[in-house]
Amino acid sequence: MSTEHQTDTPMVEIRNVHKRFGDLEVLKGIDLTVNRGKIVSIIGPSGSGKSTLLRSVNHLEVIDQGEILLDGVRVNRPDMNGLIFERHINHIRQNMGMVFQHFNLFPHLSTIDNVTLGPRKLKGMDKHIARELGMELLDRVGLAEKAAVFPNHLSGGQKQRVAIARALAMQPKVMLFDEATSALDPELVEEVNRVMRGLAEEHMTMLIVTHEMTFARDVSDWAMFMDEGVVVEECTPEKLFSNPDQERTCHFLRKHL
Ligand code: ADP
Numbered sequence: 001m002s003t004e005h006q007t008d009t010p011m012v013e014i015r016n017v018h019k020r021f022g023d024l025e026v027l028k029g030i031d032l033t034v035n036r037g038k039i040v041s042i043i044g045p046s047g048s049g050k051s052t053l054l055r056s057v058n059h060l061e062v063i064d065q066g067e068i069l070l071d072g073v074r075v076n077r078p079d080m081n082g083l084i085f086e087r088h089i090n091h092i093r094q095n096m097g098m099v100f101q102h103f104n105l106f107p108h109l110s111t112i113d114n115v116t117l118g119p120r121k122l123k124g125m126d127k128h129i130a131r132e133l134g135m136e137l138l139d140r141v142g143l144a145e146k147a148a149v150f151p152n153h154l155s156g157g158q159k160q161r162v163a164i165a166r167a168l169a170m171q172p173k174v175m176l177f178d179e180a181t182s183a184l185d186p187e188l189v190e191e192v193n194r195v196m197r198g199l200a201e202e203h204m205t206m207l208i209v210t211h212e213m214t215f216a217r218d219v220s221d222w223a224m225f226m227d228e229g230v231v232v233e234e235c236t237p238e239k240l241f242s243n244p245d246q247e248r249t250c251h252f253l254r255k256h257l
């Protein structure tokens with residue numbers, strides 16, 4: 001029986017995930033559960049494995065051990081190969097929206113075409129319906145008037161908001177954010193954070209890697225501190241940011257709060 005509609009199934013489950021690059025073990029047995037409609041923030045020093053973990057969730061990195069489940073469906077399937085795996089992973093990826101530090105918009109496509117490309121090409125959505133959906137999403141990120149504009153005429157904050165609209169256009173079950181605001185000028189950060197807060201209010205499930213401690217504290221239901229490929233501690237953001245148990249967490253926060 002499919003588990004897809006059981007509401008108590010975690011949206012994302014990461015179980016004992018290991019990943020190495022050559023001799024370097026970057027993830028050393030990570031466990032994390034993200035429940036439906038919840039927001040989990042991951043913080044930690046540069047090089048601790050945060051991006052590798054997020055990339056592993058949608059199989060941009062192939063893990064060496066452990067398993068990852070999206071809404072009860074296993075993402076990594078070492079038992080599958082070739083075209084069968086490709087079909088499986090494409091289906092999984094349609095359910096995950098990912099937003100990176102660098103926006104990766106298609107420079108030759110207008111804003112609206114960036115947003116509608118996925119639904120049209122991957123879901124076969126009708127052009128007019130895709131456009132309607134795209135305009136709705138651009139409106140939601142405050143950029144309806146930029147529909148016809150090309151990315152090189154947008155500010156960094158606007159580009160990142162288009163990237164979020166583009167990810168949402170696939171109507172994903174979960175959104176993954178990897179330092180979505182860290183390449184932005186400080187005055188542009190808030191407009192992106194505002195969009196992310198809006199998603200939180202709509203109960204979008206989100207896994208957020210961020211270096212913005214105040215934002216993480218405000219928006220998340222759960223917070224995790226990673227260092228050197230291990231989960232040092234995870235708890236409510238209130239506790240993590242004001243009264244962490246581990247010395248390594250205290251040390252990190254002293255430098256970053
Ligand atoms: P973070 O996002 O926390 O800064 P990363 O996940 O990007 O950390 O990197 C964790 C470690 O893995 C770093 O030491 C980094 O140099 C290394 N690493 C990341 N990607 C690769 C790769 N493709 N090949 C080799 N080493 C990598």
Ligand code: MG
Pocket residue numbers: 050051052179
């Ligand atoms: Mg990173």
